[in-house]
Amino acid sequence: MTRDLTHFVGGKHVDGTSGRFGDVFDPSSGTVQARVPLASTAEVQAAIGVAADAQLEWAAQNAQRRSRVLLRFLDLIGKDMDSLARLLSSEHGKTIDDAKGDIQRGVEVIEFAAGAPHLLKGEYSSGAGGGIDVYSMRQPLGVVAGITPFNFPAMIPLWKAGPALAAGNAFLLKPSERDPSVPLRIAELFLEAGLPAGVFNVVNGDKEAVDAILHDDRVKAVGFVGSTPIAQYIYATAAANGKRAQCFGGAKNHMIVMPDADLDQVADALVGAGYGSAGERCMAISVAVPVGKETGDALAAKLTERVKHLKVGPALEDGNDYGPLVTADAKKRVEHYIQLGVDEGGTLLADGRGYSVDGYENGFYLGPTLFDDVTADMAIYREEIFGPVLIIARAEDYEQALAMATDHQYGNGVSIFTRDGDAARDFAARVEVGMVGVNVPIPVPIAYHTFGGWKKSGFGDLNQHGPDAFRFYTKTKTVTSRWPSTTLRSAQQTKEGASFVIPTMH
CATH class of the missing domain: 3.40.605.10 (Aldehyde Dehydrogenase; Chain A, domain 1)
Structure with missing residues (x-):
């Protein structure tokens, strides 16, 4: 009841x-x-x-x-x-x-x-x-x-x-x-x-x-x-x-992956930041941007392997990596975007549709979904999906990767993974996004700093x-206060009389 x-x-x-x-x-x-x-x-x-x-x-x-x-x-x-x-x-x-x-x-x-x-x-x-x-x-x-x-x-x-x-x-x-x-x-x-x-x-x-x-x-x-x-x-x-x-x-948070990054660390960070809480986070990383073909190929392989081992199940049971989406409508919305990504030409490396949990067949579950070869004109790149969907949108070089995060309509959070301090410093200074992580996948500031995104x-x-x-x-409220003595007040009134000019402090 x-x-x-x-x-x-x-x-x-x-x-x-x-x-x-x-x-x-x-x-x-x-x-x-x-x-x-x-x-x-x-x-x-x-x-x-x-x-x-x-x-x-x-x-x-x-x-x-x-x-x-x-x-x-x-x-x-x-x-x-x-x-x-x-x-x-x-x-x-x-x-x-x-x-x-x-x-x-x-x-x-x-x-x-x-x-x-x-x-x-x-x-x-x-x-x-x-x-x-x-x-x-x-x-x-x-x-x-x-x-x-x-x-x-x-x-x-x-x-x-x-x-x-x-x-x-x-x-x-x-x-x-x-x-x-x-x-x-x-x-x-x-x-x-x-x-x-x-x-x-x-x-x-x-x-x-x-x-x-x-x-x-x-x-x-x-x-x-x-x-x-x-x-x-x-x-x-x-x-x-x-x-x-x-x-x-909304948000569409990018993670820039430089060729010098530790790809095992990157893959672990992406899986946690992309699929945690079934992707229903405004700070979720939903776009991986590997720089260069070699980096992209290696990252795609590592992510594909890790996604296979993710465990999805009831929220109150121990050992699950993430649980169901919040409602059936939320699940349908994400499934719509997955099909849209396929129709637009994305390469589907892992398809979370049809995921079922024994004993919980009516739950709102989606398995982890992974796309490769996503381009900036696709809806799954432009729009917030808000589900367990991670996309790989490759960049030829650092400047293109920087531009992808900067030019996107959303500017909530972004991360860069690199061992190059100059690249990290340049990225943090130039990217048009409100919160930046350097080798940190979910750049949520601590409580005594401020949290907020840019653009839309x-x-x-x-x-x-x-x-x-x-x-x-x-x-x-700002208070301007003067407490002259009777003697000073009488002297000032005798000397100055009424004033008709704006007060200054010279």
Whole structure:
């Protein structure tokens, strides 16, 4: 029997009232395990009102006390890691170890956000003019929202919520309706950690809920991660309604393989980065770019051999390299791209279609798929597939490889594998991509640096986590102050009288 999930508003679970529900699947078996309520506009508006009321008291607490709540949350989520990972895997389909990594990357941003007392400090200039001091302060925006994707149901909500809460905002989370249970559990843990009721709220929903957030004047900022078309829509709509927005979209991450690279290391890195989490990562490496025919031939052979030994199976069973895709529709979409790659002339070295797991025949499984001889005019090169499909697109020389990554419509992440420091340094400086790895297959920055892509991978001036997060979730107020004594004031008034010129500090 399927269970009905809830929203989480005002510190408690709240049943949906719209009468609309979405199915939450167990991807490993293909069965429906729960129904998630899809909020109406009125339900979203009510949650925003609760958040707005709670935010004032939360913002009035000093930053150190807010940080203590985050520190207690870290202790609680650490104790809950195993059960939270199993819950995540059961709805998403990634392996338990991968689910723990999902949670841990979110935890690391909470650890960074706990440094809010330092990160929120303003600037001070004493004696900027005659008896004048100038200082700035960072203040919360009010109610902010996160619209987060299915592929990281713990990490991305924590990336959004941690800095927002530490800065004194109230946070409204609209998670993916495909795997909403982990976000609901996170809300419970924040409440248990001492976060006041109403400061962190979860409203499940679809486009109606998103539009309600975008058109409500009480929401001052929106963060989004998902596909590029939706990122563009949310960014444009938020801006039209006077909101700050940071929106991150699709990716097509390249790995440049130079002739001097260790090809065994490269092949292992590509298999992990390309097929981990069934390729459902915005930072997955989906394009291998070997430089030169000899490098390409050798790499193709090594990848073909490794792909044969990958083990795909149920998310909750040990020993699997990756699990199923999140839904049947996701599987069909990837299968469509595989056939498209064949039709366009790609050489199919490994075909993951028709993969079946004994006892789980209705699960959403795809075996690892590998293409060679892919060219820049093919759809499987231009577009994000978001599945266990790795393509080899060969380059004749270094300059062509550099141009392939630079000229692509997406600019999220890129890597180069080489033993040549000059080549690596030149590549990092010249490539038009937001995050670069040197002999690192998935170049996700650590929490105290910033995460964000370029071109059609990112929209907005400020990125996720790192100092940018606190800039995004706060507004700066600058104060120019003078406290002259009565004697000085009388003398100045007698000497100067009223001034009709713009003030300067000469």
